[in-house]
Amino acid sequence: MSTTxxxxxxxxxxEALLEAREALTQAPEAAQxxxxxxxEWVKGTHSRSTVEGFFGxxxxxxxxxxxxxxxxxxxxxxSEDHGATPVEMVLAGLASCLTAGIAAVAQNRQIQLRSVTAxxxxxxxxxxxxxxxxxxxxxxxxxxxxxKIDADATPxxxxxxxxxxxxxxxxxxxxxxxxxxxxxxx
Amino acid sequence: MRTTTVxxxxxxxxxxxxxxxxxxxxxxVVLERGEVANTWKTERWxxxxxxxxxxxxxxxxYEYLGDDPDGFRTMPETIAFIERYAEVISAPVRTxxxxxxxxxxxxxxVVATSQGDWQCRTVVLATGACNVAKxxxxxxxxxxxIATLTPLQYRNPDQIEPGRxxxxxxxxxxTQIAEEIHRSGRPVTLSLGEHVRVPRxxxxxxxxxxxxxxxxxxxxxxxxxxxxxVRNVPSLQLAGSDERRNVDxxxxxxxxxxxxxxxxxxxxxxxxxxxxxxxxCQMADLKxxxxxxxxxxxxxxxxxxxxxxxxHRFEPTRxxxxxxxxxxxxxxxxxxxxxxxxxxxxxxxxxxxxFDRKGRLxxxxxxxxxxxxxxxxIPFLRRRKSSxxxxxGDDARDLSAHLAAxxxxxxxxxxxxxxxxxxxxxx
Numbered sequence: 001m002s003t004t005x006x007x008x009x010x011x012x013x014x015e016a017l018l019e020a021r022e023a024l025t026q027a028p029e030a031a032q033x034x035x036x037x038x039x040e041w042v043k044g045t046h047s048r049s050t051v052e053g054f055f056g057x058x059x060x061x062x063x064x065x066x067x068x069x070x071x072x073x074x075x076x077x078x079s080e081d082h083g084a085t086p087v088e089m090v091l092a093g094l095a096s097c098l099t100a101g102i103a104a105v106a107q108n109r110q111i112q113l114r115s116v117t118a119x120x121x122x123x124x125x126x127x128x129x130x131x132x133x134x135x136x137x138x139x140x141x142x143x144x145x146x147x148k149i150d151a152d153a154t155p156x157x158x159x160x161x162x163x164x165x166x167x168x169x170x171x172x173x174x175x176x177x178x179x180x181x182x183x184x185x186x
Numbered sequence: 187m188r189t190t191t192v193x194x195x196x197x198x199x200x201x202x203x204x205x206x207x208x209x210x211x212x213x214x215v216v217l218e219r220g221e222v223a224n225t226w227k228t229e230r231w232x233x234x235x236x237x238x239x240x241x242x243x244x245x246x247x248y249e250y251l252g253d254d255p256d257g258f259r260t261m262p263e264t265i266a267f268i269e270r271y272a273e274v275i276s277a278p279v280r281t282x283x284x285x286x287x288x289x290x291x292x293x294x295x296v297v298a299t300s301q302g303d304w305q306c307r308t309v310v311l312a313t314g315a316c317n318v319a320k321x322x323x324x325x326x327x328x329x330x331x332i333a334t335l336t337p338l339q340y341r342n343p344d345q346i347e348p349g350r351x352x353x354x355x356x357x358x359x360x361t362q363i364a365e366e367i368h369r370s371g372r373p374v375t376l377s378l379g380e381h382v383r384v385p386r387x388x389x390x391x392x393x394x395x396x397x398x399x400x401x402x403x404x405x406x407x408x409x410x411x412x413x414x415x416v417r418n419v420p421s422l423q424l425a426g427s428d429e430r431r432n433v434d435x436x437x438x439x440x441x442x443x444x445x446x447x448x449x450x451x452x453x454x455x456x457x458x459x460x461x462x463x464x465x466x467c468q469m470a471d472l473k474x475x476x477x478x479x480x481x482x483x484x485x486x487x488x489x490x491x492x493x494x495x496x497x498h499r500f501e502p503t504r505x506x507x508x509x510x511x512x513x514x515x516x517x518x519x520x521x522x523x524x525x526x527x528x529x530x531x532x533x534x535x536x537x538x539x540x541f542d543r544k545g546r547l548x549x550x551x552x553x554x555x556x557x558x559x560x561x562x563x564i565p566f567l568r569r570r571k572s573s574x575x576x577x578x579g580d581d582a583r584d585l586s587a588h589l590a591a592x593x594x595x596x597x598x599x600x601x602x603x604x605x606x607x608x609x610x611x612x613x
Contacts, residue, residue: 163469176461177450
């Protein structure tokens with residue numbers, strides 16, 4: 001065992017994460033989480049989502065406070081632009097998930113980060129959502145993510161950190177793989 | 187019938203253990219359901235050759251003495267090699283003795299076979315790591331018009347209808363089978379997940395020579411971060427051939443194989459491929475380069491200038507800008523799917539509570555969680571080379587030492603390495 005004091009600090013408590021990993025390996029039922037969001041129509045294409053509670057570690061959990069997200073569409077869609085477009089929120093979710101992973105993986109590999117910035121682009125042919133051409137899908141044609149990272153590591157080490165973050169990212173998985181979705185009305 | 191130790195399986199691993207037990211004068215038998223080297227005779231495709239060079243199949247008391255140390259054995263040559271080993275070490279093999287159950291007794295185990303029961307104090311499981319081909323559960327969604335084969339059933343392209351073939355999995359089996367089928371005139375689409383890219387030759391030497399020399403193959407199971415993960419890493423993208431050709435993804439792209447992402451789902455007779463192909467290829471390139479870096483560092487410290495070719499790096503894996511995310515399984519000309527999605531051992535005859543919640547045998551470096559029971563021949567059992575013929579010797583030496591201590595009533599930690607001087611020559 002190394003007794004060298006770890007001076008890398010990306011603000012991620014890797015020891016706690018590794019302890020949780022060990023504990024959940026022994027008790028896989030506690031690893032079952034359910035994430036929730038609520039959404040309410042405001043007016044036009046404007047709606048407001050809130051997240052507060054979720055289930056995990058065998059019991060109900062709460063965020064420290066309720067978070068709200070306004071979503072709308074921009075004026076070129078004849079909307080009032082009260083918030084981000086939902087597809088932009090998907091890009092934001094992907095970026096936040098990958099960046100969180102980068103910080104954690106870098107911490108675990110003792111790589112001190114100084115700055116991490118990501119730029120995301122999702123290309124879309126809106127002939128799909130407008131129903132103009134049935135051969136065009138509604139969603140993104142593809143997503144491009146570009147990272148700029150300033151850190152104490154070689155370019156290949158940073159590429160490996162970003163690759164590992166993709167490998168372990170929930171949103172990357174959600175975006176790149178199919179998921180069954182059931183929508184009910186009551 | 188009674189003996190001290192029953193070894194189950196007369197492949198290279200069981201025979202290496204037999205030799206080490208013999209060296210220690212431990213009375214034993216080696217039970218084999220068929221003949222010596224049974225799986226090599228019945229569960230391998232026709233053109234397969236060993237992935238390790240001839241010189242690298244060293245077994246306790248046995249090694250290659252032919253005139254082609256850098257060649258790769260065909261299956262008949264591999265079978266002959268293992269049969270000869272059984273003769274050289276006079277292994278007490280009982281052929282056509284299929285084990286039907288193993289259960290605990292008062293002082294050890296009862297091993298029931300098609301030829302009667304054996305009472306023993308210790309038992310060694312050496313029945314191999316590749317008894318069952320893993321097939322993903324989504325295979326159940328396939329339309330019945332599509333034929334499927336696993337690498338255990340595949341023999342040669344003549345088994346397969348003309349038309350496009352989807353090969354799922356890009357380890358040693360998947361890449362070699364994809365290459366062979368594509369060259370037979372049946373165009374191949376290769377769906378791949380995590381994979382391990384290595385060149386056959388680097389700086390003028392075989393990659394297995396480097397991995398041996400640098401010490402990669404000797405890495406011990408207690409020295410890796412996460413042994414469960416490492417034991418599940420796919421096999422290296424390698425083939426054994428006279429021309430020492432690569433079977434990495436660029437080599438397959440060069441002959442016209444189409445690469446797609448991991449098979450993520452089948453819905454409405456449509457295969458869905460993951461959009462993560464680029465990341466998986468970049469990860470494999472980075473990992474290969476870390477191995478090459480390690481080789482270069484070793485050369486700098488241990489070899490003189492000019493002794494080997496200068497260092498270089500290989501072209502990154504080429505991935506098309508927008509690989510297909512789906513494939514229609516009814517209208518496209520796909521006729522056959524090959525599931526090269528890995529293997530698992532079959533210990534269904536083991537009637538001893540040693541399995542974890544995922545059905546894997548609980549063991550510490552081959553010392554099973556049932557006193558006097560040992561496991562051989564699975565990936566990274568004790569060392570990175572444990573799945574190679576060349577790895578059976580060191581594992582058999584360690585585990586036979588632990589077994590001998592158990593018989594003597596002494597306690598030894600499972601990770602102890604054998605210190606006993608052994609006879610390495612002969613034959």
